[in-house]
Amino acid sequence: MLSFVLPKDEEIDAPLSRIFRKVLANRGISFKDLETRELYDPFLMENINEAVDRILFALKTNERVLIHGDYDADGITALALLYRVLNDLGFDVIPYIPDRFSEGYGLSREAIRIAKDMGVNLIITVDCGISSKKEVEEAKNYGIDVIITDHHLKPKELPDTLIIHPQGYLNENLTGVGVSFKLAHALLQRLNLRDWKKKLYVLLDLVAVGTVADMGLLVGENRTMVKHGIKILSSASAKAGFKAILKSASINPPIKPWVISFVIAPRLNSAGRIETAMKSFELLTKIKGEDALKFAEEVERLNRERQRIQNRDLKRILDFVEMDEPINFVYLEGLHEGVLGILASKLVDMFEKPAFVININGEISRGSARGIEPFNVFEALDRVGYLFENYGGHALAGGFTIKTSKLEVLREKLKEYALEKAPQGFGRTINIDAEIIAQDLFDEEFWRDKEFLEPYGYGFPEPVFVLKNDGKMEISTDGKTILIFGEYNLCELKVKGNVRGKKDLVITNLRRLADGSVYGEVLGEI
Numbered sequence: 001m002l003s004f005v006l007p008k009d010e011e012i013d014a015p016l017s018r019i020f021r022k023v024l025a026n027r028g029i030s031f032k033d034l035e036t037r038e039l040y041d042p043f044l045m046e047n048i049n050e051a052v053d054r055i056l057f058a059l060k061t062n063e064r065v066l067i068h069g070d071y072d073a074d075g076i077t078a079l080a081l082l083y084r085v086l087n088d089l090g091f092d093v094i095p096y097i098p099d100r101f102s103e104g105y106g107l108s109r110e111a112i113r114i115a116k117d118m119g120v121n122l123i124i125t126v127d128c129g130i131s132s133k134k135e136v137e138e139a140k141n142y143g144i145d146v147i148i149t150d151h152h153l154k155p156k157e158l159p160d161t162l163i164i165h166p167q168g169y170l171n172e173n174l175t176g177v178g179v180s181f182k183l184a185h186a187l188l189q190r191l192n193l194r195d196w197k198k199k200l201y202v203l204l205d206l207v208a209v210g211t212v213a214d215m216g217l218l219v220g221e222n223r224t225m226v227k228h229g230i231k232i233l234s235s236a237s238a239k240a241g242f243k244a245i246l247k248s249a250s251i252n253p254p255i256k257p258w259v260i261s262f263v264i265a266p267r268l269n270s271a272g273r274i275e276t277a278m279k280s281f282e283l284l285t286k287i288k289g290e291d292a293l294k295f296a297e298e299v300e301r302l303n304r305e306r307q308r309i310q311n312r313d314l315k316r317i318l319d320f321v322e323m324d325e326p327i328n329f330v331y332l333e334g335l336h337e338g339v340l341g342i343l344a345s346k347l348v349d350m351f352e353k354p355a356f357v358i359n360i361n362g363e364i365s366r367g368s369a370r371g372i373e374p375f376n377v378f379e380a381l382d383r384v385g386y387l388f389e390n391y392g393g394h395a396l397a398g399g400f401t402i403k404t405s406k407l408e409v410l411r412e413k414l415k416e417y418a419l420e421k422a423p424q425g426f427g428r429t430i431n432i433d434a435e436i437i438a439q440d441l442f443d444e445e446f447w448r449d450k451e452f453l454e455p456y457g458y459g460f461p462e463p464v465f466v467l468k469n470d471g472k473m474e475i476s477t478d479g480k481t482i483l484i485f486g487e488y489n490l491c492e493l494k495v496k497g498n499v500r501g502k503k504d505l506v507i508t509n510l511r512r513l514a515d516g517s518v519y520g521e522v523l524g525e526i
């Protein structure tokens with residue numbers, strides 16, 4: 001169920017039009033919060049000073065370093081970022097991403113074996129490792145040092161090694177690539193080479209992509225990094241791989257966060273879901289110009305394959321969703337394990353309750369979970385942690401492996417948790433930011449201020465307005481266009497959704513189209 005929360009009649013003090021002063025008041029954000037500030041000092045992160053010491057020791061003594069990433073867009077960009085920096089500085093560095101299917105999530109035993117065979121002295125993890133206590137011990141037994149950089153929730157038992165984690169830092173919303181960037185920042189700042197700030201700055205396109213892809217909140221420092229990152233992404237300085245992806249998907253600058261969410265991230269992710277994430281990593285590191293296009297076409301192909309598999313499996317699981325249960329919990333044989341997470345997300349979108357999609361593979365099953373407020377996935381899994389072979393995640397998403405014989409017990413436990421959290425059932429609440437009238441859509445200041453508040457994304461969404469039906473709107477018979485009469489002119493409002501009556505419209509994603517009309521998505525009528 002969709003419910004709307006009406007805006008408070010408050011406004012903040014800011015050099016903006018009344019409507020956007022209200023938007024900010026409703027969100028509890030001051031004008032100062034929007035400013036693009038300096039980045040925070042990376043050395044304020046716990047353990048980062050020691051980590052830089054250890055990494056620079058490797059450079060001085062020519063040690064071999066393995067950077068261990070993860071197969072999603074955040075993990076791939078985090079790896080590409082640190083790899084570029086270390087490689088540039090002359091490190092002997094090996095990039096590694098575990099295979100989603102044979103190795104699974106976290107610091108991989110296979111990676112440790114390879115590190116040992118290749119004479120690696122130091123492993124640095126990005127976007128993973130916080131739950132890999134046993135694996136860290138194993139590496140240490142081989143005489144390999146490990147530095148963990150991760151942003152996933154800390155489990156009760158931490159690996160006994162140097163850990164760089166945003167908890168307790170000025171920006172606790174850093175994603176994997178954000179933490180990787182902090183480490184790069186600290187390294188470059190310590191070395192203080194010529195032009196280091198510029199070198200750091202051009203890494204922000206990677207940070208923007210990983211942060212938006214991993215649903216890092218677009219507030220505070222994340223907002224600053226993403227704002228600059230999408231500027232780079234829209235420019236000639238964007239990484240060749242990003243330019244190639246955008247070209248093969250026919251997207252022109254300026255790039256907005258939605259392009260990352262719906263175009264770039266799905267393509268980077270597809271490689272790891274269908275074949276190997278190393279393809280996406282190479283696209284972001286080793287490739288130039290023409291080659292990048294060839295690689296991007298390959299990634300494009302993997303993305304189409306992913307879509308085909310996803311549609312096939314979605315059809316299968318839809319037969320098993322249960323309308324009257326507090327959660328969707330579907331387990332089947334023969335689902336493609338690369339798309340379980342996407343399927344769970346689809347179920348949440350469609351049915352607005354937590355979703356668990358599990359593939360049975362003989363005695364062991366692997367599942368993916370997606371939550372919805374107030375169902376916290378990690379908390380739910382952690383409470384029955386004894387049931388799993390392996391599990392991890394955060395508030396909105398998680399994954400696990402479990403003995404197939406325990407699936408029914410898990411279902412019951414998760415149902416209990418869901419009923420406890422939301423006895424009345426789940427649903428989406430949309431906060432309306434401000435009221436507008438048709439005349440506002442003719443106002444240059446309205447569009448200027450709306451653009452000024454960009455980027456919009458998680459934690460700072462597109463403004464949602466109530467468009468008052470003041471008699472100056474005429475709705476077409478199919479409910480898809482609304483003619484709006486201004487003082488001297490008229491404007492066509494094209495809408496997604498069906499508009500029926502004479503009520504006020506809840507509308508979002510307003511934008512001006514090239515033909516002079518306005519587009520918006522109608523969420524409801526109130």
Ligand SMILES: [Mn+2]
Nearest residue numbers: 074127176214
């Ligand atoms: Mn991540």
